[in-house]
Amino acid sequence: MRLVVIGVNHKTAPVALRERLALVGDDVNVALKQLEALTDGSVIVSTCNRTEIYALVPQTLATSNPASQALVSPSAGAQVTNPAISPVSNNGFSSSATLSSAAISAHIIKIKTWLATFKQLSLTEVDPYLYVHRDTHALTHWLRVAAGLDSMILGEPQILGQIKRSVHLAQEEGTLSNQLGWVVDQVFAAAKRVRNETKVGAQAVSxxxxxxxxxxxxxxxxxxxxxxxxxxxxxxxxxxxxxxxxxxxxxxxxxxxxxxxxxxxxxxxxxxxxxxxxxxxxxxxxxxxxxxxxxxxxxxxxxxxxxxxxxxxxxxxxxxxxxxxxxxxxxxxxxxxxxxxxxxxxxxxxxxxxAGNIEQRRQAAVDAELLVSQLVVEMDRRFQVRQVGKDIEQYRSCTQGQVDKLLHESLAQLQQNNATPEAIITELSRRLTQTLTHAPSKLMRKAAREGDSELLDFVVSGLQDAHRSHR
Known part of the structure; x- marks a missing residue:
C-alpha cells in the first residue's frame, strides 16, 4: 500500500540530534504542506523522544508511465518492459500496489533529503540515525508506537494522544488522504485492542x-x-x-x-x-x-x-x-x-x-507483541479486500474500454456495408474473446514459464469455476 515510516527516536539518535530534527509549532504546518508534493498523504509525529514521518509514496510514480497500460492491452505479444511495474499485482501491503522496491527506495531518499534540508542539516549528518520501515513493517511500527510498545517507558499512554493530535493537524492541513486516513483508523482501533486485551499499560511505572x-x-x-x-x-x-x-x-x-x-x-x-x-x-x-x-x-x-x-x-x-x-x-x-x-x-x-509493575509490563508486552502481529495480518487482509475492489473496478473499466472500441469499429463496418452482418458479428465475437482471455492467458503462460505450479493451478481452477457458474 506504499506506506513508509522515516524517523529517529530515543533508541537511534542522541538527544542533541533529536532536538535539531524536532518539528514543532508552525514547523509542522509548513512541513506538511511541503510533503504534499512528495507524498499521497502524510502525518508527522514529533515528541521529545521521536520525530517520525508516516506517508504514502505517490502512486503516480507508476501510473504516469505508459508501460503500465500493457497489463490491459489485448494486443498479441504485449510485454511489460518497465522494471518499475510489477507484471502481476499483489494487493497486499508488501506489494506496494504497482510500485517496485527500487522506485520506493528512490522516493524514500527524496523524503530523507527533504527532511535534512528542511531542518538545515546535511543528509550525511542525519542519515546514519534515520530508520525506515515499509509496508507491513511500517504498519507494525506504527501500531507498536501507538500502543506504547516502542516508548522509553513501556506501555505509556501519552503517545497515542500525541499521535491523535498529529493526525488532527494533518486533517486540518488537508494532508491526510482518504487511503492514509483509512490506515490511521485501523491503527487506532488496533492500538485500543492491544491496550484493552493485554496488561501492557495496566500498572503504574512513573x-x-x-x-x-x-x-x-x-x-x-x-x-x-x-x-x-x-x-x-x-x-x-x-x-x-x-x-x-x-x-x-x-x-x-x-x-x-x-x-x-x-x-x-x-x-x-x-x-x-x-x-x-x-x-x-x-x-x-x-x-x-x-x-x-x-x-x-x-x-x-x-x-x-x-x-x-x-x-x-x-x-x-x-x-x-x-x-x-x-x-x-x-x-x-x-x-x-x-x-x-x-x-x-x-x-x-x-x-x-x-519496579514490580515494570516487570509485569514486560511480561504483558510479550502478549502485546503477539497481538500486534495478529492485528497487522488482519489489517493486511482488510486492505487486500478493500484494494481488490478498486483493482476489479479498474480492470473492468479497461476491459469495457476495449469492448466499446471493438463495438464501435463493428458498427462502423455495418454502416459502410464492408462485409455481411454475419461476418462482422463473427469477427467481433472472435476479437472480444481474444480481449477477454488475453490477461488470464498471459498470467497462465507466465506461471508455467516460471514453474509456479501453485499459481497456475489457482488460475486454471478459478477460471474453470467461473465458467461452470455461468452455465
Missing part, C-alpha cells in the same frame, strides 16, 4: 502515576477530598497534576516561593476545584485539612514531624491520611508510618512498586 494510583486505592468520593502539595517543584507538579486530574475538589499549595506556587495554582484551578496558596510557615495549620499530602522539597530538615501529624490527626478526628514523601533527604518523619490511620510512602516505597 512516580506521579504511582502516587495517583495509591489515592484511588485508599479514597473514594474524591471531589470531597483535599490535596496538600508541599513544595511546588517539577516532581510535585507532576504528582499534583495526576492527583488533581482524578477529581480532587480542593488543593492547598505550601511553598517558599509564592510565584512558583501561584504558577502551579493557575495550572490546577478549574470551576470544580478550589486551589489555595499558603506559606510554608502555615503548614502546621493546614495539615489537618489534608486527606492527601505530597511533599518534595529540597530542605535538609524535616518539614512534617510526628508531633505535628498527631495534632493534625486528632483535629481530623482520626480520618485516614495518605502521605507521599518524594524528597531526598526526607521531608516527613519516617516514624509517622507507625501511627494508625496514616499511610506513609517514601520514594523508595514507590520505586519498589514501580
Amino acid at each position: 512516580l506521579s502515576y504511582a502516587a495517583a494510583k495509591l489515592v484511588t486505592q485508599i479514597f473514594d468520593d474524591l471531589p470531597s477530598r483535599t490535596l496538600l502539595v508541599v513544595a511546588a517543584g517539577e516532581m510535585n507538579r507532576l504528582v499534583a497534576t495526576h492527583i488533581a486530574g482524578l477529581g480532587v475538589g480542593r488543593v492547598i499549595i505550601c511553598n517558599r516561593n509564592p510565584e512558583r506556587a501561584e504558577a502551579l495554582a493557575a495550572e490546577l484551578r478549574n470551576p470544580n476545584r478550589r486551589v489555595e496558596v499558603r506559606t510554608l510557615q502555615e503548614l502546621p495549620q493546614v495539615l489537618a485539612d489534608a486527606d492527601i499530602v505530597s511533599s518534595c522539597s529540597g530542605s535538609m530538615d524535616l518539614l512534617i514531624d510526628k508531633t505535628m501529624t498527631v495534632q493534625a490527626l486528632k483535629h481530623r478526628r482520626y480520618q485516614p491520611m495518605l502521605m507521599i514523601d518524594l524528597a531526598v533527604p526526607r521531608d516527613i518523619d519516617s516514624t509517622i508510618s507507625r501511627i494508625d490511620d496514616i499511610y506513609l510512602y517514601s520514594v523508595d516505597d514507590l520505586q519498589h512498586v514501580i
Whole structure:
C-alpha cells in the first residue's frame, strides 16, 4: 500500500540530534504542506523522544508511465518492459500496489533529503540515525508506537494522544488522504485492542502515576477530598497534576516561593476545584485539612514531624491520611508510618512498586507483541479486500474500454456495408474473446514459464469455476 515510516527516536539518535530534527509549532504546518508534493498523504509525529514521518509514496510514480497500460492491452505479444511495474499485482501491503522496491527506495531518499534540508542539516549528518520501515513493517511500527510498545517507558499512554493530535493537524492541513486516513483508523482501533486485551499499560511505572494510583486505592468520593502539595517543584507538579486530574475538589499549595506556587495554582484551578496558596510557615495549620499530602522539597530538615501529624490527626478526628514523601533527604518523619490511620510512602516505597509493575509490563508486552502481529495480518487482509475492489473496478473499466472500441469499429463496418452482418458479428465475437482471455492467458503462460505450479493451478481452477457458474 506504499506506506513508509522515516524517523529517529530515543533508541537511534542522541538527544542533541533529536532536538535539531524536532518539528514543532508552525514547523509542522509548513512541513506538511511541503510533503504534499512528495507524498499521497502524510502525518508527522514529533515528541521529545521521536520525530517520525508516516506517508504514502505517490502512486503516480507508476501510473504516469505508459508501460503500465500493457497489463490491459489485448494486443498479441504485449510485454511489460518497465522494471518499475510489477507484471502481476499483489494487493497486499508488501506489494506496494504497482510500485517496485527500487522506485520506493528512490522516493524514500527524496523524503530523507527533504527532511535534512528542511531542518538545515546535511543528509550525511542525519542519515546514519534515520530508520525506515515499509509496508507491513511500517504498519507494525506504527501500531507498536501507538500502543506504547516502542516508548522509553513501556506501555505509556501519552503517545497515542500525541499521535491523535498529529493526525488532527494533518486533517486540518488537508494532508491526510482518504487511503492514509483509512490506515490511521485501523491503527487506532488496533492500538485500543492491544491496550484493552493485554496488561501492557495496566500498572503504574512513573512516580506521579504511582502516587495517583495509591489515592484511588485508599479514597473514594474524591471531589470531597483535599490535596496538600508541599513544595511546588517539577516532581510535585507532576504528582499534583495526576492527583488533581482524578477529581480532587480542593488543593492547598505550601511553598517558599509564592510565584512558583501561584504558577502551579493557575495550572490546577478549574470551576470544580478550589486551589489555595499558603506559606510554608502555615503548614502546621493546614495539615489537618489534608486527606492527601505530597511533599518534595529540597530542605535538609524535616518539614512534617510526628508531633505535628498527631495534632493534625486528632483535629481530623482520626480520618485516614495518605502521605507521599518524594524528597531526598526526607521531608516527613519516617516514624509517622507507625501511627494508625496514616499511610506513609517514601520514594523508595514507590520505586519498589514501580519496579514490580515494570516487570509485569514486560511480561504483558510479550502478549502485546503477539497481538500486534495478529492485528497487522488482519489489517493486511482488510486492505487486500478493500484494494481488490478498486483493482476489479479498474480492470473492468479497461476491459469495457476495449469492448466499446471493438463495438464501435463493428458498427462502423455495418454502416459502410464492408462485409455481411454475419461476418462482422463473427469477427467481433472472435476479437472480444481474444480481449477477454488475453490477461488470464498471459498470467497462465507466465506461471508455467516460471514453474509456479501453485499459481497456475489457482488460475486454471478459478477460471474453470467461473465458467461452470455461468452455465
